[in-house]
Amino acid sequence: MKTSRAKRRGIAKYPQVKEAILREIDAGHYPPGGRLPTESEFAARLKVTAPTVSRALNELESSGRIVRRRGSGSYVADPRQRQVLPGRSLRVGILFPNTIGPGTLYGGGLPGQIVQGVLHELGLQDAAPHCPQVHDDEDSRIVFKPKDRNVTVECLGEANTSHGRHPSLTAVRAGGFDALVCAGVVEDAWLKALLALGVPTVLADYGVADPEPGADVVFLDPASGYRRAARAFAAMGLKHIHFLGAVMSAGTPIEHMPQEIYKRDWSDHTRVDPDSYLRLNAFRLGMDECGLEVPAEAVHFARNGELFTSALCERLAALPEAQRPEAVVAHGLEQAESLIACFAKRGLKLHGAGTTAAPKASPALGILADGKAVGSVATELLISRLARPHRPLLRVGVKMPFLGSDYSAAPVRAEPARDVSA
Numbered sequence: 001m002k003t004s005r006a007k008r009r010g011i012a013k014y015p016q017v018k019e020a021i022l023r024e025i026d027a028g029h030y031p032p033g034g035r036l037p038t039e040s041e042f043a044a045r046l047k048v049t050a051p052t053v054s055r056a057l058n059e060l061e062s063s064g065r066i067v068r069r070r071g072s073g074s075y076v077a078d079p080r081q082r083q084v085l086p087g088r089s090l091r092v093g094i095l096f097p098n099t100i101g102p103g104t105l106y107g108g109g110l111p112g113q114i115v116q117g118v119l120h121e122l123g124l125q126d127a128a129p130h131c132p133q134v135h136d137d138e139d140s141r142i143v144f145k146p147k148d149r150n151v152t153v154e155c156l157g158e159a160n161t162s163h164g165r166h167p168s169l170t171a172v173r174a175g176g177f178d179a180l181v182c183a184g185v186v187e188d189a190w191l192k193a194l195l196a197l198g199v200p201t202v203l204a205d206y207g208v209a210d211p212e213p214g215a216d217v218v219f220l221d222p223a224s225g226y227r228r229a230a231r232a233f234a235a236m237g238l239k240h241i242h243f244l245g246a247v248m249s250a251g252t253p254i255e256h257m258p259q260e261i262y263k264r265d266w267s268d269h270t271r272v273d274p275d276s277y278l279r280l281n282a283f284r285l286g287m288d289e290c291g292l293e294v295p296a297e298a299v300h301f302a303r304n305g306e307l308f309t310s311a312l313c314e315r316l317a318a319l320p321e322a323q324r325p326e327a328v329v330a331h332g333l334e335q336a337e338s339l340i341a342c343f344a345k346r347g348l349k350l351h352g353a354g355t356t357a358a359p360k361a362s363p364a365l366g367i368l369a370d371g372k373a374v375g376s377v378a379t380e381l382l383i384s385r386l387a388r389p390h391r392p393l394l395r396v397g398v399k400m401p402f403l404g405s406d407y408s409a410a411p412v413r414a415e416p417a418r419d420v421s422a
Contacts, residue, residue: 013048018056020046025065025076032078036066090151092382093177094118095194097165097185100140100157102131108358110371114183114204115155117375119144121383122151136160139171165248166190173197179386181378182206182215186274200385204378205371207275214393216381218374220275221397222282222355225367228402229329229353230286232365238326238351239292243283244312244339245276245301246331272301276331279355283329298325304334313342327351336364359403366403373398 021042030036037045042053057074060066068074096104096111105112119125127144134140142155154175156167166185172194180201185191186208195201195214202216233241248271280299287294300316302308316325316339328350330336336352340363343350352364357371377396384391 014052014055014059017042017046017048017052018059021056021060022065030076032076034076036074036076038073088150090179090386091175091177092118092122092151092153092379093172093175093180094153094155095167095172095180095182095185096155096157097183097187098157099160099162100142100155102129102142104155104157105129105142110205110357110369110374111183113357113371114181114375114378115142115153117372117377118181118379119153119375120372121376121379122153124149124151124153127153134159137162139167164190169193169197179382181375181382183375183378200382200389202378202381202385204374205275207273207278209274209277216378216385216393217395218378218381219278219395219397220355220369220374220400222275222279222367222400223285223397224282225355225400225402226279226282226329227286227289229365229367230283230292231290232353232402232404233327233329233351234287234290234292236327236351240298240323240325241287241292241294241327241329242298242300242316242325243280243294244328244330244335245280245299246273246335247271247301247303247308248273273331276301279329279331297323302335304332305338309335309338310342313339313346317343317346317348324348325350327353330354330364332356333362333364333366337362340364353402355400362405365405368401368403370398370400 021036024030036042036057039050039053039057042048043050046053057066057068061068061074065077066074067077094115098104098111100111105115116125119127124144124146127146127149130143130145132141132143137159139159140157144153154177156171156175158164158167162168164187166187169190172180177199180194180199182191182194182201182203184205185203186206191203191213202218203213204218206213206217206219230241284294300312302312319325326349328336328339330339330352331354333354333356336354340350340352353367354364355367355369356362357369359366359368377398381394381396
């Protein structure tokens with residue numbers, strides 16, 4: 001009976017023990033990530049039994065204030081290393097259309113920024129990447145697997161010898177993923193097969209205007225940036241403003257591609273980047289707001305690179321002065337820079353604007369594509385999907401702000417402008 005009464009007294013005391021430990025944590029006696037005293041040490045100091053301390057610590061762990069590691073001890077929870085889904089291990093896959101490697105992460109491009117956004121949202125921003133060696137015909141991989149976290153992130157890109165613009169479904173199945181972020185893949189047939197796997201998936205950097213993709217979608221919303229670019233040139237008194245879209249390597253045709261574009265730009269190896277259609281529509285709206293027309297001959301599509309822009313430049317520079325473009329709003333900043341340089345070699349003046357993921361000094365005006373925000377929002381949607389499997393599907397646009405020439409105004413993270421639909 002004495003033992004029973006002692007146990008009852010211990011059980012009655014555990015809320016007070018819990019509050020005493022919380023007060024010490026909040027007072028800064030134990031910093032985030034710092035190790036707490038052992039159960040025996042707490043018991044001796046607070047004059048309670050070890051089981052009482054254990055129950056108090058278990059409740060603090062359930063509320064997310066501490067982390068208990070078997071064989072190591074108890075630690076103050078670090079908000080930067082929070083458990084994504086407490087009590088559950090999680091494997092997240094990030095799928096890319098291109099070959100990936102260390103340069104993908106640190107080159108300042110959009111794919112690396114998307115990875116950084118995912119890692120930051122999962123609290124893995126300090127995790128070291130592991131790049132397994134693979135053969136040229138195997139999917140490229142980057143793995144983040146910290147020992148003290150309940151989440152692993154694995155990036156998959158296509159193989160060096162592949163031209164499909166997506167990793168293999170075999171590699172995706174072998175990954176055993178609990179959730180997927182599919183970044184920039186626009187191959188319809190492959191995406192349909194991917195979603196048929198039944199793994200919760202978010203389509204990130206997905207510019208295809210598909211009203212029912214069967215997954216949550218995060219896209220770069222060009223409405224603000226491209227409208228403002230058109231208006232900026234119109235405010236300079238320019239009237240002949242052209243649009244230059246991007247053409248990319250092709251896997252399979254896009255079924256909804258407008259026929260006039262399909263016939264003009266499709267080949268066995270190239271097709272128009274779907275994001276260019278969104279940017280073209282935003283550009284047209286900005287031009288319309290300024291009372292300016294966009295005739296068919298003012299819309300062009302070309303692959304990136306000096307070879308392709310030089311050919312376009314030859315054609316545009318040869319136009320009569322009354323028809324020659326005074327400015328070009330391009331899919332990417334490098335396209336605009338190439339055309340400006342080509343015109344300059346011929347003694348002609350051309351203004352330009354285009355999208356950049358890494359703001360820099362440039363003769364062209366910048367429009368920001370914030371890949372880190374895309375990755376962060378995609379991860380938020382993914383965690384929400386895992387917690388609420390039957391919630392409505394969402395489509396979220398990340399705003400692309402117009403930077404002009406003031407790159408110091410580039411935000412660290414663009415706030416997403418949410419276009420939500422079921």
